[in-house]
Amino acid sequence: MAWLKPMLKLQSASRAPSRFARSAAQHLGKKFSPVFEIRSSPGKGLGVFATKNTPRNADIMRDPLAFRAWKGEDIVERYLGFIMLPVTTRQNILKLSVGQTVLDYRAIVDETYPRDNDYDVFKLDDINNTNAFTIAHDTGLAGELFLNACRINHSCIPNADQVANEGTGDLVMRANRDINADEEVTTSYIMRAAPREIRQRELSERWGFTCQCPACDPGHPFSHSHERRLHALLRTYKDSACYLDDDGRLKSAEKWPYAALEQVAGSFRRRTELLTEHHSLRSYTREVYLGAFEVAIAKYKLRRVRSDLEEALKLLELTIQAERVYFEEAIARSHEELYARLERGDISGV
Numbered sequence: 491m492a493w494l495k496p497m498l499k500l501q502s503a504s505r506a507p508s509r510f511a512r513s514a515a516q517h518l519g520k521k522f523s524p525v526f527e528i529r530s531s532p533g534k535g536l537g538v539f540a541t542k543n544t545p546r547n548a549d550i551m552r553d554p555l556a557f558r559a560w561k562g563e564d565i566v567e568r569y570l571g572f573i574m575l576p577v578t579t580r581q582n583i584l585k586l587s588v589g590q591t592v593l594d595y596r597a598i599v600d601e602t603y604p605r606d607n608d609y610d611v612f613k614l615d616d617i618n619n620t621n622a623f624t625i626a627h628d629t630g631l632a633g634e635l636f637l638n639a640c641r642i643n644h645s646c647i648p649n650a651d652q653v654a655n656e657g658t659g660d661l662v663m664r665a666n667r668d669i670n671a672d673e674e675v676t677t678s679y680i681m682r683a684a685p686r687e688i689r690q691r692e693l694s695e696r697w698g699f700t701c702q703c704p705a706c707d708p709g710h711p712f713s714h715s716h717e718r719r720l721h722a723l724l725r726t727y728k729d730s731a732c733y734l735d736d737d738g739r740l741k742s743a744e745k746w747p748y749a750a751l752e753q754v755a756g757s758f759r760r761r762t763e764l765l766t767e768h769h770s771l772r773s774y775t776r777e778v779y780l781g782a783f784e785v786a787i788a789k790y791k792l793r794r795v796r797s798d799l800e801e802a803l804k805l806l807e808l809t810i811q812a813e814r815v816y817f818e819e820a821i822a823r824s825h826e827e828l829y830a831r832l833e834r835g836d837i838s839g840v
């Protein structure tokens with residue numbers, strides 16, 4: 491299942507300069523006013539709703555970090571961190587919803603410990619399981635709680651994506667399509683490119699609900715076309731698996747013959763077509779553009795054909811635009827420097 495790993499990596503953050511499209515997050519420098527409210531969402535508890543028409547790539551919320559949990563930390567250690575928080579933050583965290591209780595801890599704890607705080611140790615764990623976001627991979631973070639963003643309900647075809655936070659610690663939620671005033675803002679809790687039965691099993695086991703989005707309703711025409719798209723997408727990961735590492739990037743670039751590189755490039759092209767077909771999948775394109783860029787550079791190094799370098803520059807430009815929408819401004823800037831070098835024909839160290 492090595493091919494699955496690149497799929498598990500998700501998205502992320504922000505702006506745009508010079509020759510690169512600035513549309514994504516020009517507003518980031520400006521004062522940000524929230525465009526959402528939290529209210530009841532029938533059948534789902536509370537939810538987040540847009541209060542204004544919100545265009546694609548606009549920020550819906552920037553929510554400050556409330557609490558952070560680390561991998562490997564035991565629940566008492568975590569609780570000791572929690573009790574250091576200001577009392578209102580603690581109270582608000584304890585109001586977050588608990589989707590699925592792993593243990594009937596209330597019964598155990600009521601019997602064993604008389605104090606409410608001991609109960610909260612376990613409750614905090616369940617709150618984390620239900621609500622925590624993870625943005626950065628491989629950081630040792632188990633998850634982060636945000637008081638507003640944690641009210642966003644799930645959809646397998648969400649209209650908003652979390653983006654990397656550019657070091658502020660805030661969680662930024664960005665519209666991945668135009669959202670109408672009063673429409674519910676949704677995000678995906680799971681790998682949205684997984685087939686329906688896998689998504690449903692994960693949602694039911696971890697969060698205890700059955701997703702009712704059009705992609706999960708077998709009677710909905712959209713569901714069929716979307717499932718076909720997801721299966722085709724899986725095939726592109728399988729087709730190129732032997733050439734790629736766990737991050738979906740070319741393994742030992744120098745080793746492959748030109749024909750193999752062309753095959754990988756074709757698989758990346760197909761993947762990009764599929765990902766750009768639907769707004770809920772677009773956030774995956776960044777990784778794909780970057781992977782495809784590396785393949786184009788490897789092709790250029792083998793044959794020094796000008797069209798391969800032009801293809802690489804085009805893909806790097808797309809990567810930079812995607813960085814600005816879903817990931818880090820700093821990474822986008824360093825890619826821009828690379829772009830300038832390649833434009834001058836300097837491929838040393840690429």
Ligand SMILES: C[S@@+](CC[C@H](N)C(=O)[O-])C[C@H]1O[C@@H](n2cnc3c(N)ncnc32)[C@H](O)[C@@H]1O
Nearest residue numbers: 534535536587589621640641642643644697699
């Ligand atoms: C992170 S919370 C979202 C906010 C929550 N609705 C609340 O009232 O605080 C996750 C919980 O919301 C509910 N939920 C989220 N998405 C849902 C959906 N699509 N259908 C039904 N319930 C959902 C589930 O109870 C889930 O455990």
